[in-house]
Structure formats: structure tokens, C-alpha cells
Amino acid sequence: MNLSVNLPGLSMKNPIMPASGCFGFGREYSSFFDLSTLGAVIMKSATKNERLGNPTPRVAETSSGMLNAIGLQNPGVEKIIESEIPFLADYDTCIIANIAGSSVEEYEYVAESFNQTDHVDALELNISCPNVKEGGIQFGTDPYMAAFVTETVKKVTNLPVYVKLSPNVTDIVAIAKAVESAGADGLSMINTLTGMQMHLPSQKPLIANKTGGLSGPAIKPIAIRMIYEVKQQVSIPIIGMGGIANAEDVLEFLLAGANAVAIGTANFNNPFICPEIINGLPNVLNKYGFHSINEAVGKGIFHEPADLSSS
Amino acid sequence: MNLSVNLPGLSMKNPIMPASGCFGFGREYSSFFDLSTLGAVIMKSATKNERLGNPTPRVAETSSGMLNAIGLQNPGVEKIIESEIPFLADYDTCIIANIAGSSVEEYEYVAESFNQTDHVDALELNISCPNVKEGGIQFGTDPYMAAFVTETVKKVTNLPVYVKLSPNVTDIVAIAKAVESAGADGLSMINTLTGMQMHLPSQKPLIANKTGGLSGPAIKPIAIRMIYEVKQQVSIPIIGMGGIANAEDVLEFLLAGANAVAIGTANFNNPFICPEIINGLPNVLNKYGFHSINEAVGKGIFHEPADLSSS
Amino acid sequence: MINKVNMAILKKKFIAKDTIEFVLKNEFISHHASPGQFLHILIDGLTLRRPVSIADIDKSSNEVTIAFKIVGTGTKKLASYEPGQSIDVLGPLGNGFDISNTHPKKVLLIGGGIGIPPLYHLGKRLSENNVKIISILGYQTKESVFYEREFQELGDTYVVTDDGTHGYQGLVTDVLTKVSSFDTFYTCGPTPMLKAIKERLSNSDGYVSLEERMGCGIGACLACVIPTSDGEGYKKICQDGPVFHAKEVNLS
Amino acid sequence: MINKVNMAILKKKFIAKDTIEFVLKNEFISHHASPGQFLHILIDGLTLRRPVSIADIDKSSNEVTIAFKIVGTGTKKLASYEPGQSIDVLGPLGNGFDISNTHPKKVLLIGGGIGIPPLYHLGKRLSENNVKIISILGYQTKESVFYEREFQELGDTYVVTDDGTHGYQGLVTDVLTKVSSFDTFYTCGPTPMLKAIKERLSNSDGYVSLEERMGCGIGACLACVIPTSDGEGYKKICQDGPVFHAKEVNLS
Ligand SMILES: Cc1cc2nc3c(=O)[nH]c(=O)nc-3n(C[C@H](O)[C@H](O)[C@H](O)COP(=O)(O)OP(=O)(O)OC[C@H]3O[C@@H](n4cnc5c(N)ncnc54)[C@H](O)[C@@H]3O)c2cc1C
Ligand SMILES: Cc1cc2nc3c(=O)[nH]c(=O)nc-3n(C[C@H](O)[C@H](O)[C@H](O)COP(=O)(O)OP(=O)(O)OC[C@H]3O[C@@H](n4cnc5c(N)ncnc54)[C@H](O)[C@@H]3O)c2cc1C
Ligand SMILES: Cc1cc2nc3c(=O)[nH]c(=O)nc-3n(C[C@H](O)[C@H](O)[C@H](O)COP(=O)(O)O)c2cc1C
Ligand SMILES: Cc1cc2nc3c(=O)[nH]c(=O)nc-3n(C[C@H](O)[C@H](O)[C@H](O)COP(=O)(O)O)c2cc1C
């Protein structure tokens, strides 16, 4: 079974990659399996300078999901280029650098910095982090701002840009179309939904940052719906994510319109989840009659012959 | 332990009520327990004329939740007033009529119709149903429209109006403030999140309506976050809902700012859930040091002394 | 009368490929359930209960039998339960087969796959009333066959499999011609099968038992509706059904 | 070296109120784990694994003991597991107590509540190396007391309870004066206790074992960080810890 997928900048042996922030820079997971089995690795968000992130607790369990408010802790783009990318570059896998910032200038700076290395294959533009006070999500909830930061980054980078969309919006199609017009080469969706949990004993929010990003199987139906809606309105490829936990879930995302997928929270449950899904995918595709990844992409988009609903 | 709660129009013996659409008009559940134990009953959405709803399948299981696309099936407001309300009126519980429509005129008509009966204590204005083609959610995602329909309904009804907000928005606080200014007596939040599930064997969306509303424990963190945010910006009371499954969950909603709560999906899991929660509530309040419902309301809203986060 | 009860699992048996039979114990259900009614089963970790028909009842020992096929998450988890454990059940639910008012002398039971269990319960009750039973049972393949002997004990039984690995090859409708006259038919199985039967036997009196994904299971949520044949309304499968007069509902 | 393994539950024992001890079997863990390391346990139906310290190891029989208290959903579910079942474990995780490089003659172990189990594993190993052990164990109340006899076998043991229903009344810090000199202290327990000990014993060499809510458990997600005392950065409790030199980290 041919699992290969070709997307702008990404010539991947399979459509499976760990999601940003759930895999660090690959070091820890490299002791569990050969990272060369992965289609790509999406690195933890990079900012201009080192960030120490939010106070703890930073994570909480929710029904079929989790909240996190790490707060973009990372060593800064220079250190990542110096110390992390050379490590990953030794593996036969694509490298996607996720970039974040508090200002358009910061996004610009970080994007440009990645031109220094030859080992990054694409950028993922995180305009959807709900866990920092400034920047992040504010760029992802306004089509104009989203387009502006996309355009700015496109001007300075020589890499394809995948814009990572926030689900915390009324109209995700509007944002998707705006960043497509601004030159995005692809979309990455979805980031986490803003959530909160109350800690009864202390009578305050459990997460020190109060709100956190909800991820895991709980949000899968929302991710599928958004990809389904966006796919019909844009022509750039989509990297899908949100609650994927097995190979059946991957097929569900492909049918809804994703061209490839990323796996986040499930890595914490099972550090071997990515290779296990890669191994399981051929059987699942086969079972439902597909001979390649591309064949399944968008196949579930169903245009009703007539309106059967009785509104 | 005093569980009573007084909200506009609703003088309730406890803060627990079944959520709209999950309890029909109470008939079926009345064979399981005495409806007089409930603080209130929120009836299934009423529209001007009978509606037959969407094609089936109308429900699907998701991780810690479910999708539904019933499509506001109901016998129409006249029939509800004639046949359903007299049945409910025999119980010692408050009655909240949920009203929906495809146009402002329809909301107006339905609201006015409920003036005919003396047995309804309050209206819940459903401007957030994601499962019908026209109306419903479009009124709930635009602050101007939300305010307009609220204002219109307020003019014709002699009952307090609780506006039921949609979580499918970028800025729920803006909608909440808009309907408060338009005269809403309270808020009801949250309705379902729009979601989708792909059915692998048939390679199309499982729900016949394609998308459905996501409810159940999966969405609880989103409900808590939204109530927490809105509570700080409005002064009208909030009926909280979204994934409540036990008495601890109720306390979580109270701490986040809800004045009372509604229970939806959990009724399907356990038809006795409402009386069980009512029975369990005193112990839970006690355990965490509360002597009444009101004492807990908004207690979890935590204003940090200083900004400890390192952005 | 409906109740929420705990039913102890007394016995567990694999009766065909991916098909499991549980013998459950509960006095309330065994005394209140009639053929065609179902149980709404709470399965650990799931939000919605799963409907499963009653396949047999022994009132004297308070034993209730169900048989189900593993098709997804819920049935897989249910299949992992072992004797000694008990399950939380809402039941008995729905309107079963109407056998009190009509007095047929000879009936035809037509079951497809996992639609077969409720017909067994029906057949046993009818046969106790000296009704003559003819059965047509359809399965995918030899490995899926179950309850064949049990139905033979009730009367003439025709087995068909899609691939001909057991009994006749074909669909249940292909052997209809082998059956001489009958007063009433009762059928349960996949919707395409029910439709074909309804068409073929449009001149006969008959009842169909339907399936739909359910929410509440008791008539409150309107998840499980089916259009009535007059085009004017809906019936709730969980409460008005699952058994309907064949002429009453519109299978599309 | 970290691995994902299945550990069979051999024995289950309630050792105090809401406190359960499991004896688990696994060769890899028993041979690779050192005192202070922990297991990251997958619990049915939960998204995140739960960290639980190793309380004892018997290398000859490949047995690994853990002891945990029921405090929430995860530990409640874990407590429902029975011998015969096995659990999915990621381990051994973290950096344990440094006992190879230092050569103390006499150590003080200070444990609070559910922080006591890893100190038992440590005490046993040290005592095998002829180190003299003094222990201070703090519990809420008499019913919560466990491992008292086990620690007494290792050396002088002072027990305190918050309410004085067993041993001395008060906090572990209240009996510190009873302890004569020691070379190194090792402590694990609730953060306020660790802070108090750090202050009281600021002139002594010592190690603290910390807890924080975890995601990955292996150093990748940055959920479990603690500021270093130089104010310049963070350490990961799951990977750099859970044991730190008392001077290294900032408990606030
Ligand atoms: C009144 C009634 C009686 C039933 N009696 C029996 C019985 O006696 N034995 C038995 O094996 N099954 C019976 N079913 C079907 C059974 O309820 C489903 O197989 C079960 O709910 C599937 O749950 P799951 O979680 O395993 O599958 P899911 O993961 O939910 O779905 C897997 C597949 O099962 C099918 N399915 C899911 N829900 C239903 C449903 N409500 N009805 C029909 N198909 C469904 C779908 O085709 C789906 O592809 C009955 C259904 C109804 C409505
Ligand atoms: C390295 C390490 C070793 C540990 N060793 C042990 C041990 O040997 N025995 C033992 O009983 N417990 C131990 N714990 C604590 C244990 O992990 C938690 O009690 C457990 O995760 C709670 O899960 P829950 O689902 O039952 O509780 P939840 O429902 O998640 O929370 C219930 C309560 O437990 C507390 N809690 C939750 N997570 C943690 C956590 N990670 N650390 C501390 N408290 C928490 C909170 O105060 C919360 O109020 C250890 C924790 C760490 C980090
Ligand atoms: C602990 C954690 C940290 C995350 N950090 C980042 C991040 O730094 N940048 C980013 O773009 N997304 C981040 N995400 C979001 C994920 O990449 C992903 O979009 C989201 O979790 C949904 O996928 P999942 O349900 O498979 O986890 C993080 C998620 C988690 C759980
Ligand atoms: C089957 C079903 C039908 C519903 N119908 C309605 C409705 O008619 N009107 C309405 O305002 N909300 C309706 N809702 C939304 C619920 O009232 C509630 O807001 C939502 O389900 C979240 O609560 P829960 O998680 O407790 O179910 C429906 C929900 C479900 C699951």
C-alpha cells in the first residue's frame, strides 16, 4: 500500500506526523522508535527569544481530553536552529518548524531566522495559541489579521507556509479563505479550543493560567466538521488534527478533507502511537476500499442530490 | 441544606432542571420520578407550526459526548400550549418554554403565544440551534441580530426571557453583553458545538443532516470557560449547562458563575440523573464548605493579585 | 412499565462469528417483557445506551436471553463483560409484536442476521399458543449462522446465506416461494431486507421490527423517528415501535 | 532506558484508609529501576497517564511494589483493578535519589502521606549498603498510617499525625529536634511540607522529590516544570527529577 503524500515542501512517506508541542523536538521519542518512520515532525512552537511559559499546573485531564496551558515555553529560535534541528536532520523525515509570536514583527523575525538552515521543509504558522496573553490567538480570530501575518511571513521566508487555524471562531471558512488569498500554501487545523476546569478543593481554576487549550478525542467532531467545511471552500491542502487516536480516525480525517494528519495528545497516552498508526493504516485503507491516501482525501464530502430536510 | 434559588420568574426549590430537547415535555420521564422534585423543566423548543425535523440518523456517539441533529421537531406552539403544558402544570415545578424560529417574526409569534397560558414561568430564547437551515444559530452568532431578536421578544412577552447562547462564536462575551443591553433577564449557556462524524463504511457523514450539535461531558470545559468569562461582564443570572453528569459538575458550574444548571445528555445515560443530582448536591456543597447554592455562585472567579505569568 | 435495573450475567456463549449470547437474570424484566421489546444497555465509558432485543425469556427462572453481534465500540465492550458482572439496563422498552389480539393459525417469521433474536422470542411464545411457525433465516455466511436448531424445533425452517456456504444461496426473499400460505408475517433485519419483504408480501398482513440509532430510548428525544406511510407524521421507533404494522411506516 | 510494558498485578492489599498496595511483576522494570523513579500508568478511559512512585523492588522475583492513595478519578479506577489483570506502564521514569556517588553514613528520611512509598524503596537500598536510617513519617490521622513497621525495621522511626491519633501530634518538622545528626536528608510529600523542611534544614545536604501534574512523563511536553533556584530557568520534574538537590529548585 502506497502511503506517500506530496504536499508543498513536504514529500512524505506517509501522512502521519506528531503535532506541535506534543513531541518536543523529537529527542525523547527517539528513544522509543526510529523517527525516520514518520512522514514529518512538527516541532514545538519557536519564538524570537526564550520563553519560560506559564506557571504550573499546566495540564488537566478532562472527559476524553485534556487542557494545557504550557504558554509556548521554548528556548528561542536561535537555540532551536543550533541545537535541535541538527538532531532531527539526522533522520529521514520532513521537518516542519512551528512559529509563534506576540507581534507581526516577531513572526517575521522567527520565519526569517529559519532561512538560515537547509533542514526545515515547511513552516507552520501558529496564529491560534490560546495560552499566551499577547499574540497567538488574536491573529487567528480575525481574518484581516490572519491574512496580514501570513502575507508578512510569506514575504520573508523561502519555505511553504501552513497556517494553523484556531477553532475558537464563528466562521473558520472566512479565516481559511483570507489566509489562502494572502498566499498560504496549506492549512493546519485545528488548534485547541479554549476551556477551563474548576478545582473544587481550592475553588479556583485548576490550570494556573485559568484557561487552557482543550485537545484529545473530545474535540474530534469539531475538527472533522471544520475541515469538512473549509475543504469545500479552499484549494490549498489541509493538515488535519484534533483527537486522532487510531488509524480509523486518520481515515475519518482524510474523508473529511485532510491531506495529511498530525497527532498530539495521543502521544502522551502511548508514545508509540505514531508508528502504530502508520503500521495500521494500510489495513484500514484496504478494509474500506482505498489503494492510496490521496484516493480517500475529501471522499466523504457529500453533496446531497436534493434538500431532503424539512427545515 | 437550602438548595433554593430565585431567579427572574423562577422561584425554584433547587437549581436543577432538565435541558431543552433532552426531556421532551416531561411525560416520559414522569414515569420514572415525580417531576415535582425538579427546580424547573425546560421544554423542547417550540416553533410556530409543527416541524418534522431532520432525516435520520439524528444522533451519533462521540468520545464522551454525542452529536444530535433532531432539527427542532415539535408539534407547534398551539399544540404545546393545549396538550403539553396542562400536563406539566400539574407538577409543583417551574416551567420554562424554549422558543425557536426561522425569522424574527416567528420568534415574536411564538413568544406572544405563550402569553395565553398562565403556567409558563419564563422563556428560553433558542438563538443557537445548529441543526436547522434557517434561523437558529444565525441569530446567535451576531451580536446585533441577537440583540434584535431579544428586544423584539421582550416587547411582546410578559415573561422573563433567558437567552440561550451559542458556543460557536469567537467572542461570546460580546453576544452576552448585547442581549443583556437588549433587555434579557438571564442567559442560558451553552447550546451545542457544531460537529461532525464520518461513517467509514458508507464514506459519508453519519448524521443525515451532515453536521450535528456536540453535547455531553466532552464540552464541559468549554461551557465552564464561557460562563466564567461572561459572568465577569454581565449582571444578569446564568443558567449553565454542557456536560453535567453529577453533583460535583454542578458545583463546578456554580463556581464558574452559573446561578442554576440544566442537564441534557446525561438524561439519556440515566433517566434518574436529575433527582440523583438533587439528592447528591447537599453532600457535595457541604464537603466543600458551602451552606447554600448562592454562596457558591461565582466563587471560583479568581482575580490574580498580580500577573505571575511570564507571557 | 419501564424500570432501570441491574441484570446479572449468568452465562456467556459465542454462538456464531462475532455473535454473543448472554443469559441475564432479573425478575422485573422477565415478568414484564413481551416478544419484540428491547433492553437499553448502559456500557461502561459510553454516553448513549445501546438497544438490544430480547431473544428469549424463562419466567420461571427469571432468565432473559439476549444475542448480539460485535459491530462497533459498544458491542465490543459489551462482549468483554463476563458472567458474575452485571449490566445496567433500561427496560423493557418499546411496543413488541402484537400477539394478543390477533389469532393467526400459521405465521411466517423472516429474520436477517442480528434481526433474528427477537423473532425467536416471538416464535416460542406463539408456538406455546399452538400457532404453526415457518421460519426463513438469512445470514451472511456459514460462520454467522446461529439459532438454526432452535428455530427448527419451532417448525419448518429455511436457511439462506449470501454466499451459499450454508443452506440456500441468496436472500430471504429468494425462498419465499417455498412457503405455502400463512396468516401473518413477522420480520426483523436490515432495512433493505425489510423493504424487499414489504414489497413482495404487500398483500399479506405483517409486522416489521425496525432499527434506528437511539438517544433516550423512551420517546423523549425524537432521535429515532420514522415517517408514517401517510406522509403526515413520524412515529418513534423506541416507543411506538420497534414493531410496526408493515403498512404503517414508510421504509425509504 | 525507558520502556512501555505490561505489568501483571500479583497482589492487591488495602494498607490504610483509601490506600492500596499493588505487587506487580515485570522483569524489565525490576531490573532497571532505582529508588525515587516512578511508573507512568495508563488507566482505562483516561487521556493522561498517572505517575506513581516505586515503593519496593524484589529483583530476584521481578516484583515491583507500588502504593497509592485514592484521590480522584484515576486512582479510584486504578484501585478497582484486581490481581490477574495487568496494567500498561511507561517506566522506569525520572531521575531517582542519587545514592551511588555520595556515601552518607547516616541519613534522615522524611515522608508525608503518599510521599512515603519512594522513601521506603530508598531506605531499603541504603540499608543494604549499611547506611544508618532514621525516618520521620507524617500522616493525617491514625487510619492513614501505613509502612510504619517496615520503616521501623530499617531504623529509628518517628511517626506524627496531624490530629495526634497515632504517634506524635503535629507536623514532621515538629519532631526534627528529636533527630540527632545525619549526613543527608531525603524527603517526599506535599509541597508545603517540603518547603518547611527546606527552610528548617537549609544548612544540611538534602534531596527533595517533587510532584506536579504531568502530560507525557518523559520530558517532551513541558507540563511539569519547576523554576530553578537561580531564577534563570526551569527543570522538568518528570525527566530531570522528580528528585532534586534541595538547593537546586525553588518551591513557591
Ligand atoms: C430496537 C433495536 C433492537 C436491536 N436489537 C439488536 C439485537 O438483538 N442484537 C444486535 O446485535 N443488535 C441489535 N440492535 C442493533 C444494536 O443496537 C447496534 O448494533 C449497536 O447499537 C451498535 O453499537 P456499537 O457501539 O457496537 O456500534 P457503533 O460503533 O455505534 O456503530 C457500528 C455500526 O453499527 C451499526 N449501528 C449502530 N447503531 C445502530 C442501531 N441503533 N441500529 C442498527 N445499527 C446500528 C451501524 O451500522 C454502525 O456502522 C438493535 C437495535 C435496535 C434499535
Ligand atoms: C513523580 C510522582 C510520583 C507520585 N507517586 C505517588 C505514589 O507513589 N502514590 C500516590 O498515591 N500518589 C503518587 N503521586 C500522585 C499521583 O500521581 C496523583 O495522586 C494521581 O495522579 C491523581 O490522579 P487522580 O485521577 O486520582 O486524581 P485527579 O482527579 O486528577 O485529581 C485529584 C486530586 O489529586 C491531586 N493530584 C492530581 N494529580 C496530581 C499529581 N500529578 N501530583 C500530585 N497530586 C496530584 C490533586 O490535588 C487533585 O485534587 C505521584 C505523583 C508524581 C508526580
Ligand atoms: C501539551 C500541548 C502543547 C501544545 N503546544 C503547541 C504549540 O506549541 N504550538 C502549536 O501550534 N500547537 C500546540 N498544541 C496543539 C497541538 O499541536 C494540536 O493542534 C492540538 O492538541 C489538537 O490535536 P490533538 O487533539 O491530537 O492533541 C499543543 C497541544 C498540547 C496538548
Ligand atoms: C438530543 C438533543 C436535543 C436538543 N434539543 C434542543 C432544543 O430543542 N432546543 C435547545 O435550545 N437546545 C436543545 N439541545 C441542547 C441542550 O439543551 C443543551 O444545551 C446541550 O445539549 C448541552 O447540555 P448537555 O451537554 O448536558 O447535553 C438539545 C440537545 C440534545 C442532546
Ligand code: FES
Ligand atoms: S430514542 Fe429518544 S425518542 Fe426514540
Ligand code: FES
Ligand atoms: S510531563 Fe511532559 S515534560 Fe514532564
